[in-house]
Amino acid sequence: MVSTYQNPVYAFRRSPDQDATTPVHHPIIIVGGGPTGLYSALDFAKQGIPTVVLDDDNTVSYGSRALCFSKRTLEILDRVDCGQPVVDKGVTWQLGKVFFHERQVYEFNLLPEDGHERPAFVNIQQYYPEEYLVNRIQHVPEIDLRWQSKVTQVRRQGEKVEVVVETPAGAYRMTCDYVLIADGANSPIRESLGLKSVGQVFNDTFLIADILMKAGFPTERWFWFDPPFHPGQSVLLHKQPDGCWRIDFQLGAGADRNAWKQPEKVRPLIKAMLGEEIEFEFEWLSVYSFRCRRMESFIHEDRILFVGDSAHQVSPFGARGANGALQAAENLVWKLVRVLKGQAPASLLKTYDQERSQGADENILNSSRATDFITPKNRMTRLFRDTVLELAEQYPFARPLVNSGRLSVPCVYDGSSLNTADRVEDGFTPKQRVGSVCKDAPITINGEKAWLLRQLGDQFVLLVDGRNADQTVVNRLRQEPDLKVLVVDQDFVDSEGKVRERYELLPNSAYLMRPDQHVAARWRQWTVADVQQAMQRALGKELV
């Protein structure tokens, strides 16, 4: 095995909390320093809440693990100034090809719409985004990131949560108002609390082989069903940075897990796939099987909040694990910030459970369906699968049935109790409806090129089409706390007309955006009271 990546080693430092006579209290403690925990800490800091992050190890991810980072994830990372290094290092792709036996049956182009800052997907090994998040955290004094700090116990105690930590320098206790449990799919804390994540177990075993090669494969996602070099199984080839390629082999049920971790066992398979003449070296071999499952509720005893893989787990097909996790974290953080600051009732947190249950169910449904298509369970479902693939080559109608993974898209929080419904007479189309993530658009500010999404987030934003807008009303709303008013053609220029087009703006139309860049309300005609009421609603003040 060779290595293109040297895991950084972060030193354990003894915390003064360890010497306190009574447990030190923090507003938020985050258990787990993976993408979810690290991102959450930065988002809390950005919105004025200090955190303690506890990780049981002293480095970032071992192995490439999560690979495909979606546009929405990049936008979320942009909010904490970590999107750019991911895009710079990552491999941007948009073309996918599907093969059946030895033939290509279908190709798709994610064809991103013009005028968005971020591409549809970049591929990058999970350790890079984690490292960038850690690098950023090191410049943020509000985050106390403690390595080699293993949480052994979490329990609710009155209006606090007590957390017990084991370190190389002994154990200690702390308390907090809320604890985020982001300790991964196997979540030792979830297990220790006797809580369950329930769902479907898939029996198939898969092998990830990350290999280094100089071969000139294009930067595309290639998926084979039942290829001649690996009969009866599926194979996925995907490019990563550093000249590294991810090959994901289905091994079937009952494969010998230990045998497949040996390079000498895998080498002939890869030679059969790539051709005898192609030179390659192994970087990482990992054998896995997976489950699609979730906790019934992501909130335990009101103050113990599960987020990311600990709360919901999916198959890798569709890249819905890490992407879904960051969307969930973003959903939770702005709410918890406002509860802690006394700006929202504690009941607002229930909408984290509701909205992200919807997101988790959507991700689990999509990833389970892809898994069922990729790994048919009996002769008849295999026959239908193969027939779909055969027909897809010749007939366009069958192509939407081909499912090698439905790639992650952000959940639209339709029906959320935080939404203010459209007035029917306003006649907006559903594209940018209430509950959806705001679309990006190119703009200019003081003559400089900029992006709309960069202006949104961390607080509520009222986007107003300045034509016909009542300036007194606009000025009145500029005084409102936790609200930023953005008037098109006053605060920025809609240089390519994309803002008005994407948001269907007419003179005086307005959108209220939540701090997580989801739409809370929109109007053709509106008053100060409309905006205030929609904000109150989005802060959960109408919840019973």
Add this chain to the structure above:
Amino acid sequence: MSALNLNSNFTNADAFYAALADLHRDGDEEKSQRINARLILLLANHIGDQTVLMEAMHIAADLPQEGVS
């Protein structure tokens, strides 16, 4: 009220049935299953409407019909 048409809708019922039987005349079961799978997919796409397809699948699998008497 069922959206799936359960009254006869064939332009020529006898001719359709004869053609269907012809497809399976040689008795090769594997081939027959492949033909059936292709046929189901082609016709399902032609119908398109998920509600109608679900009704047909429920009847085919002898499952209880929701809201259908």
